[in-house]
Amino acid sequence: MNIFDIVGPVMVGPSSSHxxxxxxxxxxSRKLLGEPVQKAEILLYGSFLATGxxxxxxxxILAGLLGMLPDNPDIPRSFELAKKAGMEFTFGEAKLKNAHPNSVQLLLTGKNSRRLEIVGESLGGSLINIAQIDGLSANFSAEYPTLIVHNLDQPGHIAEVTSMLSHKSVNIASMQLYRSSRGGNAVMVIECDQEVPAESIKWLEHLEGIEKVTYYSLSGRKI
Structure with missing residues (x-):
């Protein structure tokens, strides 16, 4: 047992999970969107809905979408600050099936019109799991730089991505593969030990058969 298990995370608020x-x-989710949030539909599920x-x-949740971290003293003022920033936001109930009881579905639109759908789970002790991105399984912790590649289920895409990472001296910590059906939509979720260079992400975005590339970076505390 370590000190974190005893005293919990540094945070503002009554609950490490909620x-x-x-x-x-x-x-x-804001970092994955890659730009400031202009509009957010926040759909709560389970315990998040009942006692949130x-x-x-x-x-x-709104504070996080504004770029705050759990120790930010302005978290209680997030409604006010979001309105000042011009962010539109609404709350409702998520219609998820067999989801973790502390779950939220986020439908986000950025200031440059980029769209993103996230299902996130709070596991306790401030640990989280990003369960879905744009309707496909993801399941990553946001503890590592993470590359999410949406592609057509065709031969060669895994080799293209892993070869690029090797060429850039980026070590793979874990890799998960999902697909909706044979020959349909697929996703690679790759947690890395090093940051992936921005130019490499742009290179991936232009490959034939790659539909979308999303990247979660650990660099910098502000976004």
Whole structure:
């Protein structure tokens, strides 16, 4: 057992799962969007829906979408700050099936019109899991630089991505592969030990058969 297990994370709010974890889901989702959030539809599920208001889950998720981390003292003011920033936001109920009880579905539109759908889970102790991106399984912790590649289920795409990472001296910590059906849509979720260069991400985006590339970076505390 380490000190984190005893005292928990550094945070603002009453709950490491309903508050700190909720902030991290919002923060991670904003980084994955890659631009400031212009519009957010925030759909709560399970315990997040039932008890979230009392724990400040709604304010916590919105604070993360504004770029705040769990120790930011402005988290309780997130509604006010979002309105000042011109962010449109609404809350509702997520219609998820067999999801973790502390889950939220985020439908995001960025200031440059980029769109992203996230299902995030708060696992306790401020640990999170990004369960889905744009309707496909993802399942990563946001503890590592993470490359998410949406592609057609065709031969060669895995080799293209892994060869690029090797050429850039980026070590793969873990790799998960999902597909909707044979020959349909597929996704690679690659957690890395080093940051992936921006030019390499742009190179991937222009390959034939690659539909979308999303990247979660650990560099910098502000986005």
């Amino acid at each position: 508050t700190a974890g909720a902030v991290k889901i919002g923060y991670t 208001r009392g724990h400040g889950t709604d304010r916590a």
